[in-house]
Amino acid sequence: MGKLGIKNIGVYIPSTRTDNVEKLKKFGFKSTFLDEKIGVYKTSVKDVGDECSDMCVKAWTALAKKTSFNKDDVDVVVVATQNADTRMPHAAAYIHGKLDLKPSCASFDISLGCSGFVYGLSTITSFMKANGMKMGVLFTGDPYSKIIDQNDRNTSLLFGDAATATLITDDPEIVPGKFTFGTLGQKAEEIKLVDEKLFMNGSAVVKFVKRFIPDDIRNNISINGLTMDNIDRFILHQASKFMVDIVIKDLGIDKSRAPFDIHDYGNTISSSIPILLEKTLPQKELMNFLISGFGIGLSWASCVLTRI
């Protein structure tokens, strides 16, 4: 069996948008707040009635349009989400049913937020390798519009809904190298659900990112036997412009190597990295991608992906 990696990525970003310029006035923010701090002018909102599994199925449809594969070859479905259709059963079961996948296909959710894609990529590829599986799909889909308090100035301008479907095969375009992971469990309550609404201690999260993420990225590149110069693109979790700028500055890299591109839809949690990766993949001259996810838990994970 060849090395397992990413064959292609399907992306679904709902077409409905809310307008942050309108919201600015409500919260009394300066007009520069959108440009300099969050970098989000519109946030995407899922269709009425759509749940996590529906969004994931739409991402699967996008994937199927550009990649030919037989759904009966899918041996495992993993979903990174903390906002499944219901808490029980898991979203992977609904997706399995809606896509009419074979009974022998394994299915489970991973409960993680902004580090979910990187963790999920390690989990699904290692699960597949250990179980002799050749094809799997890693979904991300965390519809935060369900849990945002529209009166919360800390969160209501930031998050957008989206889903992605990443096809993992033994005939991949890019393969993961070594992963690094981390948890700051004693700060677990800095991002959490309170009465079904998101609470986020922004300054605690900034402090966390400064303390752990640039070091983890440098360490990850190093244990992959590479240097900063070898990395063609830094695909960082698109938390906010301010947060991405902090990491870029600490790493001392040019912004052109670390795209920030969520102006039109917002921070889509575990979907932010695969959305950006999908845009970057067609540029065949790019060989090495550093991906790094960080957020709720507090939690982080990084990896280098290399074109083969």
Next chain:
Amino acid sequence: MGKLGIKNIGVYIPSTRTDNVEKLKKFGFKSTFLDEKIGVYKTSVKDVGDECSDMCVKAWTALAKKTSFNKDDVDVVVVATQNADTRMPHAAAYIHGKLDLKPSCASFDISLGCSGFVYGLSTITSFMKANGMKMGVLFTGDPYSKIIDQNDRNTSLLFGDAATATLITDDPEIVPGKFTFGTLGQKAEEIKLVDEKLFMNGSAVVKFVKRFIPDDIRNNISINGLTMDNIDRFILHQASKFMVDIVIKDLGIDKSRAPFDIHDYGNTISSSIPILLEKTLPQKELMNFLISGFGIGLSWASCVLTRI
């Protein structure tokens, strides 16, 4: 690195019990219902204020009492649950914080129910192998007392609270062979949460178990290069006496080889298999254990564990 497997298991079953004999009258069941159908006389109930992570920490304490290990060597924590402390963050983050584990320890939850331990065992061992990790802990803890409608005759006599902590190392007592998995996503709604209470279509679940589980167990034993006679103990998910009897009968095995032992605490979801396994492990003459979990999803997973 040696093969990864189970070093030891810590079990926590709360001491508080509800009495099913009392409840029988309320629902008008015959007195034989407990003996012949569910096989549960008392159900365990978590301490007031305890959440999933608290129960898991108690299981960790039980594990630490009987096994010497350094908590700073723990590289990953995986929790199988669908009733974490809150939906966000994941229970693994709380456990990481409460146990004061190292920052480089990976942590995530898997959202699965009664198949959670078997899935979790494959997930954590494959994740550890792929990431070069030598020590991890797989927790199970699904406090159904939070979601049981005490007026529901289908569920209120059946489920008990418990948690387990399984130490995975490269110096194990028993190691997993090949796993099999399955999903019947089109029946995802036969066990689900409705208004924060458990709904279970008992007859649909019985039909599902009859159709898939004995065949999966036979298939799993076969792909592990063994025969039914090689299996010393069949550690089946302890769904109910009726359900375990169905599987035993179909497999044509003697009941002495497939223990049913939940009279005093009930169906503890993903904890039922590790609880039984912990009791069986000290019997050194037993070499091969078939484990099989099945339930919400609908979902199933089986594996043979072998003493080394």
